[in-house]
Amino acid sequence: xxxxxxxxxxxxFKRILDVYTSRWFGNPPTRNGFDPxxxxxxxxxxxxxxxxxxxxLPPDDYMNVRQVAATALAAAADKRFFHWELEFPExxxxxxxxxxxxxxxxxxxxxxxxxxxxxWGAEIxxxxxxxxxxxxxxxxxTLIDSYGLFWECAPLYCxxxxxxCYITPDTMLRKxxxxxxxxxxxxxxxxxxxxxxxxxxxxxxxxxxxxxxLANNVPTEAHSIQHRQINRFVVSAxxxxxxxxxxxxxRDLHTLQMVWQQRPDAAIGYMVSQQEQALISKIESMGxxxxxxxxRFVISRGEEGSKKSLQSKSPQLWKIIVPEHxxxxxxxxxxxxxxxxxxxxxxxxxxxxxxxxxxxIQKLRWVQRLIxxxxxxxxxxxxxxxxxxxxQNNDRLKLLSLIAALNSRLINFWCTNYLVDDMNQSxxxxxxxRLADHSTLVTEPRRTQLAEKARKLYQRCLSEGHACLxxxxxxxxxxxxxxxxxxxxxxxxxxxxxxxxxxQAEVKRFLAWLEGRLAILPKNGETGIDSLTxxxxxxxxxxxxxKGEPACAWADFFYRLHQNRRRFRVSLEEVKGEIEREFxxxxxxxxxxxxxxxxxxxxxxxxxxxLYGLTDAEIEIIERPQYEQALADAKQQVLVDKNLADxxxxxxxxxxxxxxxxxxxxxRINLAVDEAALAAALPGVEWLTAEAxxxxxxxxxxxxxxxxxxxxxxxxxxxxxxxxxxxxxxxFERFRDESGATAADCANEHLQRYLNGGKPPTLAVxxxxxxxxxxQALRAFVQRIFANAPVTIFGDDGVAGxxxxxxxxxxxxxxxxxxxxxxxxxxxxxxxxxxxxxxx
Numbered sequence: 119x120x121x122x123x124x125x126x127x128x129x130x131f132k133r134i135l136d137v138y139t140s141r142w143f144g145n146p147p148t149r150n151g152f153d154p155x156x157x158x159x160x161x162x163x164x165x166x167x168x169x170x171x172x173x174x175l176p177p178d179d180y181m182n183v184r185q186v187a188a189t190a191l192a193a194a195a196d197k198r199f200f201h202w203e204l205e206f207p208e209x210x211x212x213x214x215x216x217x218x219x220x221x222x223x224x225x226x227x228x229x230x231x232x233x234x235x236x237x238w239g240a241e242i243x244x245x246x247x248x249x250x251x252x253x254x255x256x257x258x259x260t261l262i263d264s265y266g267l268f269w270e271c272a273p274l275y276c277x278x279x280x281x282x283c284y285i286t287p288d289t290m291l292r293k294x295x296x297x298x299x300x301x302x303x304x305x306x307x308x309x310x311x312x313x314x315x316x317x318x319x320x321x322x323x324x325x326x327x328x329x330x331x332l333a334n335n336v337p338t339e340a341h342s343i344q345h346r347q348i349n350r351f352v353v354s355a356x357x358x359x360x361x362x363x364x365x366x367x368x369r370d371l372h373t374l375q376m377v378w379q380q381r382p383d384a385a386i387g388y389m390v391s392q393q394e395q396a397l398i399s400k401i402e403s404m405g406x407x408x409x410x411x412x413x414r415f416v417i418s419r420g421e422e423g424s425k426k427s428l429q430s431k432s433p434q435l436w437k438i439i440v441p442e443h444x445x446x447x448x449x450x451x452x453x454x455x456x457x458x459x460x461x462x463x464x465x466x467x468x469x470x471x472x473x474x475x476x477x478x479i480q481k482l483r484w485v486q487r488l489i490x491x492x493x494x495x496x497x498x499x500x501x502x503x504x505x506x507x508x509x510q511n512n513d514r515l516k517l518l519s520l521i522a523a524l525n526s527r528l529i530n531f532w533c534t535n536y537l538v539d540d541m542n543q544s545x546x547x548x549x550x551x552r553l554a555d556h557s558t559l560v561t562e563p564r565r566t567q568l569a570e571k572a573r574k575l576y577q578r579c580l581s582e583g584h585a586c587l588x589x590x591x592x593x594x595x596x597x598x599x600x601x602x603x604x605x606x607x608x609x610x611x612x613x614x615x616x617x618x619x620x621x622q623a624e625v626k627r628f629l630a631w632l633e634g635r636l637a638i639l640p641k642n643g644e645t646g647i648d649s650l651t652x653x654x655x656x657x658x659x660x661x662x663x664x665k666g667e668p669a670c671a672w673a674d675f676f677y678r679l680h681q682n683r684r685r686f687r688v689s690l691e692e693v694k695g696e697i698e699r700e701f702x703x704x705x706x707x708x709x710x711x712x713x714x715x716x717x718x719x720x721x722x723x724x725x726x727x728x729l730y731g732l733t734d735a736e737i738e739i740i741e742r743p744q745y746e747q748a749l750a751d752a753k754q755q756v757l758v759d760k761n762l763a764d765x766x767x768x769x770x771x772x773x774x775x776x777x778x779x780x781x782x783x784x785x786r787i788n789l790a791v792d793e794a795a796l797a798a799a800l801p802g803v804e805w806l807t808a809e810a811x812x813x814x815x816x817x818x819x820x821x822x823x824x825x826x827x828x829x830x831x832x833x834x835x836x837x838x839x840x841x842x843x844x845x846x847x848x849x850f851e852r853f854r855d856e857s858g859a860t861a862a863d864c865a866n867e868h869l870q871r872y873l874n875g876g877k878p879p880t881l882a883v884x885x886x887x888x889x890x891x892x893x894q895a896l897r898a899f900v901q902r903i904f905a906n907a908p909v910t911i912f913g914d915d916g917v918a919g920x921x922x923x924x925x926x927x928x929x930x931x932x933x934x935x936x937x938x939x940x941x942x943x944x945x946x947x948x949x950x951x952x953x954x955x956x957x958x
Contacts, residue, residue: 409547666778780816
């Protein structure tokens, strides 16, 4: 056949290339520079064998010819050498003249497209590694993942302007070891599209994937890359594929390729907008890399080996910690360990100093990129899954101000841009740290006096708001006295450390008391609360202020205990009252601590923003993603909560979480634009309750900033909750407190319970009550306090008619389910809410 004839014709050329390639696989050059493969190929007496291996080879002389040939054939068979131009001659060769018989490589030779899913994580042997490092530009310094080698090949075998596309791990975008491959791509080829899909293969749920398309031509200065991302917080691979198929991107932006060419290490940022990259550049310009020797911080990682091999069964002075022991600002005791088992060098240089522990491995979907705990012990070590930071002079203030910066949202934003899963030494060394200006250092005793003044202002902040302390820090930054601000950050970090210790001590005390009082039976090797169903609710009864979680209600806490009632050696009913009293006592201790933690954390973030010179607009760039994610998390949590039995319960829970997210946002950024928009749409907004105002301003902010493709469910809920708040305040609360009516005067059982001291009715129940002609007492009272109430309140075009709007009822129901509401839906809810509020 024609194919066999072509294969026979090309066989000698393949043998030549096989012999040459064997120099990496059994026929290496000698130490004195003799290269047996090149020498073999230059000999006249082996040309017959190259044409036909049946031809005899010459006897050995100054070289072992037969061994070179045999090794080359064996290596070619074992490694399956693949010479692209010879395997696809029709793609790469053409007659040198039209109609001629001789052939030559085509200048425009190559494939029209290369598409694939190359292997990643493949094991590469030592000889294969040498071949790759000498053959591939991207592996000259460090042998890269196998998929990177395929990527370097792809455009080489494309014709000019042709495209190649692979799906691979996303590590090539930002990992250190793939820097050379990025530089090669950014400088030599035009990247057309980057699609960050996240995990889309269910059998490898922790592999974050990337689809990259590039064209085989040199990019112009004006060339931009289309960069698409699926929300990184989506857990389900199936859901990600659905989002991919429906083209529902969290982001779909264009970025000039030259932006990434100019970035440090040619890293392609996760934050791809022009404004975000300008902010990243500003943060880096304001700071000095943490690894800079002038800062005198030293970074290493913990002990090699396994925890099991190091952990001691007997009590020891020394402790060793693992990531589970590290939280923001705090570190738990850890496991006992014998000092002699630890690395002597690390004991001397790191473990016997006050230190900061940093968790190394972080899942890419986690919001908090750096989790840093402060450890002032001089007898504590850590495992290799932790990084450790010490100061060469053991400067406590510098370590404390550093941990405040590392745990701040500003540095978290920087880390999100360089999104990786391993916070290793080289990564931490690049973090831009804002230094004190040594040219304007404040001397004693004034520095001590200012530190004391800052402490007093902090105490005022806890009751009066942030302004006084922020004015203090801004004033001293304006004077160039940044060391005063670093002292303040160190003090605030100390507060975070101490508050966390107090919180942990009280939680530990209460849970230990509870375990002892219930006498919990062990199960499946687990003991105490760890062995119970719903243990997360019980252990986290305080709620995480960083996530806006309220404290667990007693009813929910007791429900979890009741689920496990057969696991206790005592009757739960008999000790219920005692547990409830102790639960309330513990929360009475913890809730003020929780509030102070939230206030102090926010102060640190705001002072760090000042330290780096951020504007209100730049602060919003950092804060907005946190808010958006809080809303997305809120809906996801509500949807999976089996304790929420119906739509009204889900809407109530979603409203509570939306309110918490809005309160945190409005505490952190300037929303004057949205306040003004609300005031223009609803004159006299001063009569709104604080919560209703938060809902409405948050919803206005959503409409101004949220991308079209995202879900507006929380916005719709915000407008509905504002109506529910004000309807309750303006009608129902006044009816209860001012009318003189009793439950006997009401027909609706929910209204009866409300008048008897029960919970306020929900919006759906309010709608039924307001539209019911049976509620004569309510109607009579409302007509006394509202002019023209039969029309404005009870008429078809009034509040009652608006509450019965089927479109809004459907939108509220959809918000409580796994559906996406649009901007148009939110605008419909806005018009409806403003119409009702105007009538109230």
